[in-house]
Amino acid sequence: DTGVSQNPRHKITKRGQNVTFRCDPISEHNRLYWYRQTLGQGPEFLTYFQNEAQLEKSRLLSDRFSAERPKGSFSTLEIQRTEQGDSAMYLCASSSGAAEFFGPGTRLTVL
């Protein structure tokens, strides 16, 4: 399968714990995006990488959130001190041009 992959697919954690998600984009894609989707809503943009450079961040990305793409390949999204409001589907997408291709998402549940 040469699509975007995300791990884990599901994560249940207790409030206050840290979590980290991984995204492996389509190999030739230099653009990588993170979005968050809550139930009944469209995805909301979190951050964008071009190669290893983080070029755009949403105001939704509080200081508890950090994203990296160290070698311009895979990316990680870390949430520190999770809150119940962080419960959502976290989607990763990659692109080499006009259209983003999305992974299956990581569903986070914060108890």
Place this chain on the structure above:
Amino acid sequence: AQSVAQPEDQVNVAEGNPLTVKCTYSVSGNPYLFWYVQYPNRGLQFLLKYITGDNLVKGSYGFEAEFNKSQTSFHLKKPSALVSDSALYFCAVRDEDSSYKLIFGSGTRLLVRP
């Protein structure tokens, strides 16, 4: 500010009938427009995009969309609906002059009855 509106929460259509899912947008620069489909517990699948050129764009699974600049619309259409088309559809826009991000609508649930 960029925005996308999908005025219908749900669209119901009988199998074999044509379907339309509506989308209007607002951007300050040149719009790049997209349609995605989402099945339960799945990520988004790309259907089609409008960047420039012909206003009628053809995409995956027999879907097409028409870009109308004067009405700032990008409605999704299909001549003959299938039960398997039942899913959640999202319209999205990017203002290529100012941002890399996609702005999504709230989604329209399409229900195709046999």
